[in-house]
Amino acid sequence: MSKQYETVIGLEVHVELATKTKIFCGCSTAFGAGPNTQTCPVCTGMPGSLPVLNKQVLEYAIAVGLATNCDITRYAKFDRKNYFYPDNPQNYQISQLYLPICQNGGVEIETEEGGIKTVGIHEIHMEEDAGKLIHDEWEDCSLVDYNRSGVPLIEIVSEPDMRSAQEVIAYLEKLRLIIQYLGASDCKLQEGSMRADVNLSVRELGAEAFGVRTEMKNLNSFRAISRAIAGEADRQIDLIESGEKVVQETRRWDDASGESYAMRSKEDAQDYRYFPDPDLVPISVSEEMLAEIREKQPEFRDDKMKRYKAEFDIPDYDIDIITQSKHMADIFEAAVALGAEPKKVSNWLMGETLRLMKEREVDAQDLRFSPAHLATLIRLVDTKAINSSVAKEVFEVMFEENVDPEQYVEEKGLKTVNDEGALKKAVEEVIAANPQSVADYRGGKEKAIGFLVGQTMKAMKGKADPGAINRMLKELL
Amino acid sequence: MRITDMTAVLLAEAIREGKTTAVEATEAMLERIADKDKELNCYVTVDKEGALKQAKQVQEKIEKGELTGSLAGVPVAIKDNLCTEGLLTTCASRILHNFVPAYTAEAVVNLQKAGAVILGKTNMDEFAMGSTTETSAYGVTRNPHNIEHVPGGSSGGSAAAVAAGECFYALGSDTGGSIRQPASYCGAVGMKPTYGTVSRYGLIAYGSSLDQIGPLTKDVRDCATVLEVIASHDDKDSTSLVRQDTDFTKALVEDVRGMRIGIPNDYLGEGLDEEVKTAILQAARVLEEQGAVVERFDLSLVEYAIPAYYTIAAAEASSNLERFDGIKYGYRAEEYTGLHHMYKKSRSEGFGEEVKRRIMLGSFVLSSGYYDAYYLKALRVKALIKKAFDEAFAKYDMILGPVAPTTAPRLGESLADPIKMYLGDIYTIAVNLAGLPGISVPCGQDSKGLPIGMQLIGDCFQEKKLLQAAYTYEQISSRVSDL
Numbered sequence: 001m002s003k004q005y006e007t008v009i010g011l012e013v014h015v016e017l018a019t020k021t022k023i024f025c026g027c028s029t030a031f032g033a034g035p036n037t038q039t040c041p042v043c044t045g046m047p048g049s050l051p052v053l054n055k056q057v058l059e060y061a062i063a064v065g066l067a068t069n070c071d072i073t074r075y076a077k078f079d080r081k082n083y084f085y086p087d088n089p090q091n092y093q094i095s096q097l098y099l100p101i102c103q104n105g106g107v108e109i110e111t112e113e114g115g116i117k118t119v120g121i122h123e124i125h126m127e128e129d130a131g132k133l134i135h136d137e138w139e140d141c142s143l144v145d146y147n148r149s150g151v152p153l154i155e156i157v158s159e160p161d162m163r164s165a166q167e168v169i170a171y172l173e174k175l176r177l178i179i180q181y182l183g184a185s186d187c188k189l190q191e192g193s194m195r196a197d198v199n200l201s202v203r204e205l206g207a208e209a210f211g212v213r214t215e216m217k218n219l220n221s222f223r224a225i226s227r228a229i230a231g232e233a234d235r236q237i238d239l240i241e242s243g244e245k246v247v248q249e250t251r252r253w254d255d256a257s258g259e260s261y262a263m264r265s266k267e268d269a270q271d272y273r274y275f276p277d278p279d280l281v282p283i284s285v286s287e288e289m290l291a292e293i294r295e296k297q298p299e300f301r302d303d304k305m306k307r308y309k310a311e312f313d314i315p316d317y318d319i320d321i322i323t324q325s326k327h328m329a330d331i332f333e334a335a336v337a338l339g340a341e342p343k344k345v346s347n348w349l350m351g352e353t354l355r356l357m358k359e360r361e362v363d364a365q366d367l368r369f370s371p372a373h374l375a376t377l378i379r380l381v382d383t384k385a386i387n388s389s390v391a392k393e394v395f396e397v398m399f400e401e402n403v404d405p406e407q408y409v410e411e412k413g414l415k416t417v418n419d420e421g422a423l424k425k426a427v428e429e430v431i432a433a434n435p436q437s438v439a440d441y442r443g444g445k446e447k448a449i450g451f452l453v454g455q456t457m458k459a460m461k462g463k464a465d466p467g468a469i470n471r472m473l474k475e476l477l
Numbered sequence: 478m479r480i481t482d483m484t485a486v487l488l489a490e491a492i493r494e495g496k497t498t499a500v501e502a503t504e505a506m507l508e509r510i511a512d513k514d515k516e517l518n519c520y521v522t523v524d525k526e527g528a529l530k531q532a533k534q535v536q537e538k539i540e541k542g543e544l545t546g547s548l549a550g551v552p553v554a555i556k557d558n559l560c561t562e563g564l565l566t567t568c569a570s571r572i573l574h575n576f577v578p579a580y581t582a583e584a585v586v587n588l589q590k591a592g593a594v595i596l597g598k599t600n601m602d603e604f605a606m607g608s609t610t611e612t613s614a615y616g617v618t619r620n621p622h623n624i625e626h627v628p629g630g631s632s633g634g635s636a637a638a639v640a641a642g643e644c645f646y647a648l649g650s651d652t653g654g655s656i657r658q659p660a661s662y663c664g665a666v667g668m669k670p671t672y673g674t675v676s677r678y679g680l681i682a683y684g685s686s687l688d689q690i691g692p693l694t695k696d697v698r699d700c701a702t703v704l705e706v707i708a709s710h711d712d713k714d715s716t717s718l719v720r721q722d723t724d725f726t727k728a729l730v731e732d733v734r735g736m737r738i739g740i741p742n743d744y745l746g747e748g749l750d751e752e753v754k755t756a757i758l759q760a761a762r763v764l765e766e767q768g769a770v771v772e773r774f775d776l777s778l779v780e781y782a783i784p785a786y787y788t789i790a791a792a793e794a795s796s797n798l799e800r801f802d803g804i805k806y807g808y809r810a811e812e813y814t815g816l817h818h819m820y821k822k823s824r825s826e827g828f829g830e831e832v833k834r835r836i837m838l839g840s841f842v843l844s845s846g847y848y849d850a851y852y853l854k855a856l857r858v859k860a861l862i863k864k865a866f867d868e869a870f871a872k873y874d875m876i877l878g879p880v881a882p883t884t885a886p887r888l889g890e891s892l893a894d895p896i897k898m899y900l901g902d903i904y905t906i907a908v909n910l911a912g913l914p915g916i917s918v919p920c921g922q923d924s925k926g927l928p929i930g931m932q933l934i935g936d937c938f939q940e941k942k943l944l945q946a947a948y949t950y951e952q953i954s955s956r957v958s959d960l
Contacts, residue, residue, distance in 0.1 A: 041579060041580055044805065045800045045805070046560075046578070046579065046580075046806075047560065047566070047568075047573070047576070047578070047681040047682075047800065047801075048558075048559075048560045048578070048582060048677075048678065048679040048680055048681045048682070049580075049678070049679075050677060050678050050713060050714050050715065051715065052712065052713060052714075052715050053715065080796050082795075082796050082799060082843075084799065084802060084817075084820055086802075086804050086816070089800065089805065090799065090800045091799035091800055091802055092796055092799055144804075271844050271845045273795070273796070273840060273843035273844055273845075273848075274843075274848075275792060275793075275796070275843050275848070275852060278684075278685035278686035278716075278793055279682075279685050279715060279716065280715050281715050281716060
């Protein structure tokens with residue numbers, strides 16, 4: 001490759017909002033119910049039914065807009081996007097084209113070189129999700145489940161401001177954190193509650209005009225996004241280098257093969273015949289409503305990190321990890337507020353929590369143990385009511401079932417035995433049974449005492465304070 | 478007097494007084510329908526069993542004192558574009574030939590709560606697109622005054638059923654005159670209320686921003702009574718209004734003294750039948766004699782209403798009718814290869830000519846590159862028309878004019894020339910574009926014995942003024958004809 005190229009990327013990010021009910025009717029949005037059990041005349045597009053906007057959707061959309069520095073459109077409208085497909089019961093999708101709720105925003109991201117750059121947000125609009133088609137190959141027919149029909153989405157459309165996969169991931173992470181902090185969505189790529197379509201073009205480094213872009217769909221993980229960006233940039237550069245032209249088209253990424261396939265070209269693009277939906281009245285956003293939403297905005301991650309640095313004596317690394325999830329940060333802050341030492345809370349989060357999250361594939365936002373229980377566990381260790389290996393055992397149960405550690409320790413008889421007589425008896429027995437180790441220790445092998453402590457712990461079924469055993473062994477030897 | 482000739486209010490009174498029962502009235506009406514409807518074809522569906530069952534239940538409630546309203550026990554006919562749970566609702570289209578809704582339209586629910594007995598579903602122009610009830614997939618409805626003539630449309634089945642005594646009153650819908658014009662052709666009273674007064678939930682949409690449900694009745698008292706019952710704020714309809722002034726029967730007062738009535742010169746010009754014109758001006762004189770101040774004025778913009786209307790209504794219809802695709806309910810072509818072929822074939826076979834024409838027109842005006850030139854321009858015209866009406870209502874309490882340029886045309890005359898048919902909506906359409914209330918009141922007959930209707934148009938929320946003037950006119954003219 002003789003020439004140097006630059007990759008230009010813009011994203012369309014769909015986020016499923018965490019409302020209890022759908023965008024235009026009262027049906028539940030809960031995931032996993034039997035097919036078509038969460039439907040009504042509105043979300044199945046029955047004749048004569050009419051949409052009514054769920055106010056929570058508007059509030060979430062505005063909250064995301066404010067958090068991403070957008071202008072909030074004070075007189076917004078819904079438009080109909082007309083296209084025929086069986087997952088779309090009305091054969092039009094209610095979306096926003098002409099007057100989307102948020103416009104002209106942007107978020108700051110860190111670049112690869114460690115600098116800061118702003119990725120512009122062209123607009124955020126509200127829309128309804130479609131149902132799900134299930135192709136039954138056995139019966140050779142297609143079935144449709146409208147449970148997802150009418151689930152609220154926002155689409156966040158960026159400017160073509162990103163230049164690398166790293167910037168794309170940083171931007172997505174930023175959005176994810178903002179939206180999760182707002183509680184507006186859980187933003188899980190794998191589960192589809194956050195979906196990113198990548199618009200990508202390449203141009204010679206220094207060129208002003210944009211190249212012809214393609215849109216890449218079906219990207220279900222950060223890894224897939226990175227790979228698709230690299231693959232598509234290479235594909236386009238190869239085309240240009242070999243004198244061919246990039247065709248404006250929508251492509252589908254196949255992560256298994258690591259390749260993309262053309263889905264439809266611009267020539268096949270449908271005319272969606274957008275027009276304002278006459279069934280929905282225009283939205284006017286009042287000053288009071290804006291003020292109310294502003295008032296409710298949480299402390300976002302950047303501010304939280306700054307505050308933690310000032311308030312708590314814990315490593316920057318810990319702060320970075322803890323604040324990556326509002327839920328984890330909430331656990332941290334609440335446990336500390338209950339009197340637990342920040343560093344100890346942080347250690348539990350950095351150590352056992354992360355280990356179990358990885359082992360059991362649990363997301364930080366899905367952590368179940370309560371901060372009060374964590375604070376109790378820390379107190380039990382501090383007061384030597386349990387030793388640290390028992391604490392880890394208890395924590396595992398808390399992690400799964402959020403049990404009260406105090407009660408659990410009591411019920412299971414896991415309390416450290418502080419009975420001097422019993423301990424002494426056990427130590428004496430261990431000394432008697434392990435003459436070699438005793439001899440080693442006496443002969444100057446300090447390490448041999450570790451083996452004897454272990455044997456005593458075993459005899460005590462783990463419910464002893466290792467420090468106390470150590471002291472007693474040294475006395476008796 | 479035959480029971481079937483009674484007005485709704487008088488029948489309810491007779492039922493309350495124990496002189497007759499809801500069951501008797503329903504039986505009489507079903508008999509009347511059996512007798513007359515083969516000829517007139519007012520109904521797509523007559524729900525004989527259901528009606529009798531409802532009548533029994535309603536009668537029991539009346540006797541227990543649970544139902545005391547002024548329409549309790551009175552059988553009604555419902556236009557076939559209003560959803561009725563468990564009862565076939567076709568929009569007079571082949572594409573909905575087997576559609577049985579799972580819920581009932583809010584306006585109909587309001588009637589049921591008031592003790593209405595639903596007789597069946599009335600014929601109409603397919604999806605309310607037409608002015609003659611000839612575009613129905615279930616045959617034409619004939620005008621009871623002369624069966625060689627159309628009843629008007631699109632609520633032609635409802636209007637003809639009221640005029641023929643095949644129901645005590647009916648519901649219709651009005652997108653560009655679809656209640657007022659057939660009322661005028663059939664000699665019934667028909668009212669389109671202010672947009673947002675009656676919930677559209679359950680009304681199968683034609684032009685969503687223009688559609689309103691309203692009553693077709695034998696007289697003005699029934700009209701006010703029915704409107705009072707069906708008007709309601711409905712959380713299920715975002716365009717539904719909260720109104721405190723829906724006690725429409727309070728307006729049934731014989732008094733027009735000091736009312737300022739404007740007659741637009743634009744409504745008396747070229748194209749208006751001389752006999753219709755004479756009848757309208759005569760009606761205006763009657764009101765003037767009762768103390769109203771009647772003046773001529775220029776409304777302006779009238780000629781732009783038709784193109785603006787057909788652009789907006791067709792655009793909305795093209796989208797509203799997309800859901801009829803043969804997938805979930807309704808007609809599906811028997812043979813097809815693949816999804817898109819199924820769509821095309823089902824819709825080509827399921828929709829009639831006029832519906833297809835308007836879907837094509839609507840799709841065109843919304844298509845990229847034409848949207849601004851047609852759809853947006855039509856919206857601007859709509860806003861200007863509203864402004865012209867605002868100026869008129871600064872001077873007048875109401876506007877008086879004809880409902881339609883002629884009396885009911887002969888069957889088969891209109892569809893051959895759709896543009897001419899569209900032009901027939903000239904006096905009714907602007908009212909929908911501006912969201913205003915309008916009422917059609919009988920004001921005589923032409924030399925062929927076909928009814929003529931007078932239209933009164935009010936500013937938004939001024940139904941009561943219209944009802945009061947219409948009531949006054951009706952009282953005076955009935956006394957004159959009694960002489």
